[in-house]
Amino acid sequence: MEQAHLEAIAAQVRRDVIRMVYQAQSGHPGGALGATDILVALYFAHMHHTPSSFSPTGLGEDVFILSNGHICAAWYAVLARRGYFPLQELSSFRRINSRLQGHPATKEGLPGVRVATGSLGQGLSVGIGIALGKRLQRDPHLVYVMIGDGELNEGQIWEAALFAAHHRVDNLIVIVDRNYKQIDGDTRAVLDTDPLEEKWRAFGWEVFSLREAHSFPAILSTLEQARSHARKGKPLIVIAYTIMGKGVDFMENDYRWHGKPPSDLEYERAIAQLPATLKDF
Amino acid sequence: MRPVYTDxxxxxxxSGFGAALLELGEKDERIVALSADLMSSVKMEAFAKRFPERFFQCGVAEANMIGVAAGLATTGFIPFVGTFANFATGRVYDQIRQSICYSGKNVKIAASHAGLTLxxxxxxxxxxxxxxxMRGLPGMTILSPCDYHQTRLATLAAAEWEGPVYLRFGRPPVPTFTPPEDPSFQIGKLQVLLEGRDGVIFATGHLVWHALQASYALExxxxxxxxxxxxxxxxIDEEGVVEWLERxxxxxxxxxxxxxxxxxxxxSFISTKFCPRFIERVAVRDTFGESGKPEELLQKYGLTAAHIISAVERALEHQL
Structure with a gap:
């Protein structure tokens, strides 16, 4: 897919995110905006998957898990725009009787979601389990797991890091949404995880650095590079240096946009920066 | 004549769990097993040896083990995770809650060394x-078999049962008194071992044997x-419990x-809802245990046949 088209989709997804969070008057806009470009790249250009016939087992296709489930507004928008479920359903985000739960869930049967996430640190382990399942069933497809960088505080992430390297889970690509922000502030102030790339290397992972995490050519070439290292005995991780709140100037790099909706005035300012490139939901 | 259960x-x-796991591995390729550095204590060694491809040593990292099991279940496998009961529940409660129960994953949690008798x-x-x-988790099934044979049968049944199962068993040798094949064992159904007109003891796990001894002594x-x-x-077999409460x-x-x-x-929950009754409990009374031999611990913490007899007597007095 052409870069211009991917950019148009990403712009619309950002607009979707702001509209969803504003309409629900709750949600997590900052991380969602920051991860939008990577999610669009994965779903519209990189992964092998079948939106029209979603299979809960994920066999015979690539699988994606959003371990940092709170940024699901962007994931839902990408899934809807990719055809996993009707676009109009985005208006039910975080409302009663909705499949679009505040954090991703399987109970309501939303196509695209294979495990509930939200309580942090768990999605990576589940992704590893799916990768092992694929290996046992000789399924050549890959598992992608996005994790947040605040999420790296969780001990379970490092249990999973040890396990994946030890068991040579090499059909797995982890993407860290490295925006250096978490709820209470800068990650370096709250609980420092630097030097991050060295940590993962020391744990036995093949590390790829994505410095331009909002450039489609850079995202796609890094993902492709990672994929070319699959099935070589090591788990793979892309450290994506994203900008929290990307696309809305007053949200960019401001940790206070982790989990609050915009006011009326802020909404007007935000949406003015995000013109519709596709049809609104 | 009442049946006589002998040891x-x-x-x-x-070991009943371990035997069943091996059997399951032979007959069903979907069975996989995960251990958190307690493979031999939880009797998973035979499975691990026989099916190395389907066994995953997780190390002392239980949270990750639960998640990996949830992932394997996603792709259609039936994972049994094995560790001690405290590491299988309290330590990983949130992982069981979100990655297994809320996500509807078909994972079986095999918890050994439960209770005081480790x-x-x-x-x-x-x-x-x-x-x-485990009871508080929507969708969780809880099995607490009473001896070696029943633990084997419960393990086999858990594999057939759709959805998360918590399978509770213990460490020390205890009397074997149920038959190796037992059609009266069915998930979700009370198992009446002894009939009785004057009262009922509802028992679970290791204490079923003690309840039998209490009943014989009272006879x-x-x-x-x-x-x-x-x-x-x-x-819980609500209908069955109500029937016993009423009679x-x-x-x-x-x-x-x-x-x-x-x-x-x-x-009690069923009693207050359908049939309010006085109920005596034999259980650990809001205290932690301590080191000791299993029988010493049961004695000190009030979990022997003699304690069950006393509870029956107290219930009788209350009735008068």
Whole structure:
């Protein structure tokens, strides 16, 4: 897919995110905006998957898990725009009787979601389990797991890091949404995880650095590079240096946009920066 | 004539689990097993040896083990995770809650060394709150078999059962008194071991044997006390429990668990709803355990046949 088209989709997804969070008057806009470009790249250009016939087992296709489930507004928008479920359903985000739960869930049967996430640190382990399942069933497809960088505080992430390297889970690509922000502030102030790339290397992972995490050519070439290292005995991780709140100037790099909706005035300012490139939901 | 249950030889319930796991591995390729550095204690060694491709050593990292199991279940496998009861529940409660139960994953949690009777390791390892923790989780099934043979059957049944299962068993050798093949064992159904007109003891796990001994002793005193094995704590056989509550003059529960949130509460919950009754509980009384031999611990913490007899007597007095 052409870069211009991917950019148009990403712009619309950002607009979707702001509209969803504003309409629900709750949600997590900052991380969602920051991860939008990577999610669009994965779903519209990189992964092998079948939106029209979603299979809960994920066999015979690539699988994606959003371990940092709170940024699901962007994931839902990408899934809807990719055809996993009707676009109009985005208006039910975080409302009663909705499949679009505040954090991703399987109970309501939303196509695209294979495990509930939200309580942090768990999605990576589940992704590893799916990768092992694929290996046992000789399924050549890959598992992608996005994790947040605040999420790296969780001990379970490092249990999973040890396990994946030890068991040579090499059909797995982890993407860290490295925006250096978490709820209470800068990650370096709250609980420092630097030097991050060295940590993962020391744990036995093949590390790829994505410095331009909002450039489609850079995202796609890094993902492709990672994929070319699959099935070589090591788990793979892309450290994506994203900008929290990307696309809305007053949200960019401001940790206070982790989990609050915009006011009326802020909404007007935000949406003015995000013109519709596709049809609104 | 009431049936007489005799001890066909002391065996640990965990070995019943291990035997069944191996059988399951032979007949069903979907069975996989995960251990958190307790492979031999939880009797998973034979499976691991026979099916190395389907066994995953996770190290002392239980949270990750639960998640990996959830992932394997996603792709159609039936994972059994094995560790000690406290590491299988309290330590990983949130992982079980979100990655297994809320996500509807078909994972079987095999929890060994439950209760006081793991013995000398002491209170850090004597899990007495696990039934309560697991009971609160929507979609969780809880099995608490009473001896070696029943633990084997419960393991086989758990594999057939769709959805998350918490399978609770123990460490020490205990009397084997149920048959190797037992059609009367069915998930979700009470198992009536002894009929009785004068009262009923609802028991689970290791205490079923003690309840039988209590009933035989009371018989010598002219009392006919039923023993009902509640091997499935969730979903509870509500209809069956109500029937026994209605027809039994005295009611006692017996479990190797805290008196809160376990079998006593499960029976009381049904009682308050359908048939309000006085119920005596034999359970650990809101305290931690300590090091000691299994029989010493049961004695000190009030979980022997003699304690069950006393509970029946108290219930009788209350009735008068």
């Amino acid at each position: 066909m030889g002391a065996k640990d319930t965990r 013995g000398e390791d002491g209170a850090t390892h004597q899990m007495l709150e696990d039934i309560g923790l 010598a005193q002219g009392l006919s006390i039923a023993v009902v094995n509640v091997h499935t704590l969730k979903p 039994s003059p005295v009611i006692v529960t017996a479990e190797e668990h805290q008196m809160y949130n376990g079998l006593g509460d499960i029976i």
